[in-house]
Amino acid sequence: MMSTAHAPLPAAPCLRIPEGEAPYLEAQRCGACDALYLTPRMACSRCGKRDDFHPQRLADRGTLYSFAIVHRSFPGVETPFISAIVDLEGGGTLKGNLRGIEATPEAVRLGMAVKVVIDDALGRRDKDGHAYLAYFFEPAEEPSA
Amino acid sequence: MSDDVYIIGVDMLKFGRFPDRTVPQLGAQAALLALDDAGLEIKAMEALYCGNLYQANAMVGQRLLQEIGQTGIPVVNCANACATGATAFREAWMAVKAGACDLALAVGVEQMGKGLLGGGGAGTGIPKEGLFGGGTMPTVFAEAGMEHSHRYGTTFEQFAKVSVKNHHHSTMNPKAAYQMETPLEMVMNAEMISYPNTKLMCSVNVDGAAAAVLTSGKKVRELGLGKRAVKVRASALTSDPWQERDLVMPDVNSCTRLAAEKAFSLAGLGPEDLDLVELHDCFATAELLHYENLGLCGDGEAGRLIDDGETALGGRIPVNVSGGLLSKGHPLGATGIANIYEVSTHLRGEAGRRQVKDARIGLTHVIGLGSACAIHVLEKSDL
Ligand SMILES: [Zn+2]
Numbered sequence: 103m104m105s106t107a108h109a110p111l112p113a114a115p116c117l118r119i120p121e122g123e124a125p126y127l128e129a130q131r132c133g134a135c136d137a138l139y140l141t142p143r144m145a146c147s148r149c150g151k152r153d154d155f156h157p158q159r160l161a162d163r164g165t166l167y168s169f170a171i172v173h174r175s176f177p178g179v180e181t182p183f184i185s186a187i188v189d190l191e192g193g194g195t196l197k198g199n200l201r202g203i204e205a206t207p208e209a210v211r212l213g214m215a216v217k218v219v220i221d222d223a224l225g226r227r228d229k230d231g232h233a234y235l236a237y238f239f240e241p242a243e244e245p246s247a
Numbered sequence: 248m249s250d251d252v253y254i255i256g257v258d259m260l261k262f263g264r265f266p267d268r269t270v271p272q273l274g275a276q277a278a279l280l281a282l283d284d285a286g287l288e289i290k291a292m293e294a295l296y297c298g299n300l301y302q303a304n305a306m307v308g309q310r311l312l313q314e315i316g317q318t319g320i321p322v323v324n325c326a327n328a329c330a331t332g333a334t335a336f337r338e339a340w341m342a343v344k345a346g347a348c349d350l351a352l353a354v355g356v357e358q359m360g361k362g363l364l365g366g367g368g369a370g371t372g373i374p375k376e377g378l379f380g381g382g383t384m385p386t387v388f389a390e391a392g393m394e395h396s397h398r399y400g401t402t403f404e405q406f407a408k409v410s411v412k413n414h415h416h417s418t419m420n421p422k423a424a425y426q427m428e429t430p431l432e433m434v435m436n437a438e439m440i441s442y443p444n445t446k447l448m449c450s451v452n453v454d455g456a457a458a459a460v461l462t463s464g465k466k467v468r469e470l471g472l473g474k475r476a477v478k479v480r481a482s483a484l485t486s487d488p489w490q491e492r493d494l495v496m497p498d499v500n501s502c503t504r505l506a507a508e509k510a511f512s513l514a515g516l517g518p519e520d521l522d523l524v525e526l527h528d529c530f531a532t533a534e535l536l537h538y539e540n541l542g543l544c545g546d547g548e549a550g551r552l553i554d555d556g557e558t559a560l561g562g563r564i565p566v567n568v569s570g571g572l573l574s575k576g577h578p579l580g581a582t583g584i585a586n587i588y589e590v591s592t593h594l595r596g597e598a599g600r601r602q603v604k605d606a607r608i609g610l611t612h613v614i615g616l617g618s619a620c621a622i623h624v625l626e627k628s629d630l
Contacts, residue, residue, distance in 0.1 A: 111372065113372065113375070113379075114379060137489070138494075140494050147489050147493075167397065167492070168390045168391075168393040168397055169390065170380075170385075170386045170393065170442055171439070171441065172377070172381040172441050173438070173439045174383075174438070174440045174441070175376060175377055175381060175383060176377075176383075179374075181377070183377055184380075185380030185381040185386050185390065185441070186380060187380075187390055187496060189492075195491065195494060195496075197379055197380045198378075199377070199378065199379070199380055207403065207442055207443070212393065213397065224378055226373040226374065227373065228372040232372065236378050236379065
């Protein structure tokens with residue numbers, strides 16, 4: 103039996119899990135044009151500037167930009183689920199599951215406020231038995247106008 | 248100024264399942280049909296450009312010639328996602344345009360697996376599908392459609408109407424894999440795959456092949472094939488320029504807009520000059536986006552266009568009168584040349600019941616995620 107006692111690993115490259123602190127999301131910002139990337143690049147794909155990336159912590163709130171309600175997926179994947187595209191406050195766009203809301207077109211509202219929640223990766227383990235952390239979206243209270 | 252390039256032979260297999268055929272055999276069948284259409288033999292061809300995606304490393308073009316004639320000509324095999332066939336066609340166009348050869352053959356061919364396309368690869372550690380949203384093609388195009396809904400209020404019903412229209416068109420096309428009427432309720436109540444795309448709003452996974460013979464204007468006159476020749480007014484190919492949401496949304500819009508801009512500028516024409524369009528309706532949601540991307544209407548007007556029937560046969564600008572990928576089928580590597588076959592057939596006035604009346608100029612569009620967009624503007628023969 104492999105040990106599962108290790109600290110969970112990040113399931114996405116933009117997920118940071120510092121020891122003894124709350125996990126968070128981090129992007130790489132181009133120093134020349136401010137474009138954001140969730141994975142490292144050799145140069146900025148927007149402006150071409152090389153080796154000028156700076157870590158930028160991403161906000162844990164945003165709004166629902168687009169979505170799909172997935173009813174048919176690959177074997178073993180539980181459906182239905184909401185595949186959501188979220189624009190984060192302060193920049194950056196993420197794709198992930200929107201949970202804590204009924205998976206129907208009536209319940210989901212484009213533009214709705216959501217928060218980012220970091221949690222266990224649906225119990226999925228790798229071949230060595232490691233647990234993972236993933237990010238999810240949940241409905242949030244609308245910011246007061 | 249270089250000579251114009253013409254299509255003098257073009258045809259496609261009726262798409263379907265051909266488990267007893269190999270990919271080179273399917274390609275060879277289409278090649279023979281296109282050669283017959285031109286009244287030429289393989290010996291006359293000076294180059295072959297062969298598009299195929301799933302066997303991209305298997306020298307499909309050379310193996311196709313093993314079936315119909317190994318003449319020692321240059322063969323280039325190419326892969327470019329769903330733009331594969333159109334890319335092969337464009338390579339043939341460039342060879343003729345550059346004067347490198349007078350007669351070139353382009354073939355697009357595919358044998359498809361079953362089930363859903365796409366989905367997140369495992370990458371590190373654990374499977375990602377259903378963990379960070381969905382990566383299947385119906386999902387990706389559902390999200391692209393809902394982006395349009397977010398901006399303009401486009402409805403599920405409007406997306407569904409695309410399938411009603413294209414499936415209706417298919418009943419007039421004997422070469423469509425499926426030829427059946429699907430009323431709005433039937434489309435909307437079909438099995439939901441990824442909202443808002445139901446099963447009847449997804450293109451069909453089938454095998455198929457299509458081919459075209461291209462030549463110079465000078466050669467068309469020499470061969471006396473002017474009457475049925477189709478002029479290639481423009482060929483444009485783009486990759487996806489940087490977009491803010493690239494990281495999570497494959498962008499089907501900006502590379503189409505870029506290609507349309509280039510194609511219209513090369514042709515010296517605008518969207519108002521088009522008589523028909525075959526565009527990449529891999530999913531019903533996609534078709535509405537491309538009305539705007541191709542300039543068939545203003546931004547935000549695609550929903551109204553489908554509501555008003557402007558893109559149906561008999562409307563202001565008929566779109567996908569072949570039945571589109573939704574009914575004709577979508578064998579990835581073959582699709583781009585099959586679209587060219589459809590538009591050419593109308594420009595020749597040979598489209599039978601689905602003929603767009605007095606068609607003189609048509610546009611074909613395909614897009615492969617990753618991304619690649621190819622647009623061709625075709626014109627009725629002037630020779
Ligand atoms: Zn930059």
